[in-house]
Amino acid sequence: MSNQSSPRPIIDHIVILVSYDSLFETPKRLENALTVIHGGEHxxxxxxxxxxxLPDGTYLEFIAFNKGIDPDRRRSHRWGSLEEGRIIDWAYTLPDESDFSQVQQRVREGGAGVTYRDPVAGGRVRPDQTVLKWAVASAKDAAGNPVWPGDAPFWCLDRTPRHLRVPYQEGSELLEHTKHASNAQGVSKVEVRVSEKDFSTLKPVYEAIHKVGQAAETTEDGWSFDVHSGATKGSHRLSLSVLGNKDAKSEIRLTFLGTDQSPKTIELLPGLIVDFESI
Known part of the structure; x- marks a missing residue:
């Protein structure tokens, strides 16, 4: 492997699964905290x-399965059998898809049997007929089975300019929909909580993902990530810990960067709380 350091991972987006009806109630429900815009159909x-x-170029994706789809088709989807009303997954990205081969190699060499699949093409056409193209790559365990969504990040790698997929600024000016009543500025922390057994499997994966040069950038509170805007305010930390609730499979918690005008927390969905920190 080359001694050249690969880029630090960039947090791309957080996935929240909701029911179809709840999805269309989201803009009104969150209007006093967050500005919600239409995405589209995949x-x-x-x-x-x-x-x-968010102003740092990160985004939350509230996603729902369409009504009336075949139950078997839904179950075959990566998120089709997951519980609604919670954060179910999250994605990293990189400056260029060509950087991903280094991540694959590091995880293959140090990831305790976990590996990342080659990127699979995806895309959609915006209402204005702009074509968006990307590729996604997810993790599999030593037996070749998918790693549980959210336990390890999937990768969303743009093949068309990212600003077409995630419009958050024009030139140096932030777009209006990045302004939020809660003064949310970006994602400051992501906490992944897993079972004790899964922790021992996943920690080497995270160390490999975040390896800088010849050393893993591990500290007691986890690893650093970048944000797309290049902003440096905020903790920008990813942590992995053992879940206290032994009945749960895993849990993902989120902390926003805010201002001194931000609330301490907001409730995205009933029982789904996001914390704020102000730096």
Whole structure:
């Protein structure tokens, strides 16, 4: 492997699964906290989404399965059998898809049997007929089975300019939909909580993903990520810990960067709380 350091991972988006009816109530429900915009329907016709785009270029994706779809088709989807009303997954990205081969190699060499599949093409056409293209790559365990969504990040790698997929600024000016009543500025922390057994499997994966040069950038509170805007305010930390609730499979918690005008928390959905920190 080359001694050249690969880029630090960039947090791309957080996925929240909701019911179809709840999805269309989201803009009104969150109007006093977050600005929610229309996303679109994905090319497979299974899912539709709405987005909260933050000033740092990160976004929340509220996603729902369309009504009336075949139950078997839904179950075959990566998120089709997951519980609604919670954060179910999250994605990293990189400056260029060509950087991903280094991540694959590091995880293959140090990831305790976990590996990342090659990127699979995806895309959609915006209402204005702009074509968006990307590729996604997810993790599999030593037996070749998919790693549980959210336990390890999937990768969303743009093949058309990212600003077409995630419009958050024009030139140096932030777009109006990135302004939020809660003064949310971006994603500051992501906490992934897993079982004790899964923790021992996943920690080497995270160390490999975040390796800088010849050393893993591990500290007691986890690893650093970048944001697309290049902003440096905020903790920008990813942590992995053991879940206290032994009945749960895993849990993902989110902390926003805010201002001194931000609330301490907001409730995205009943029982789904996001914390704020102000730096």
């Amino acid at each position: 090319a497979d016709g299974l899912t539709v989404n709405k987005l909260v785009i």
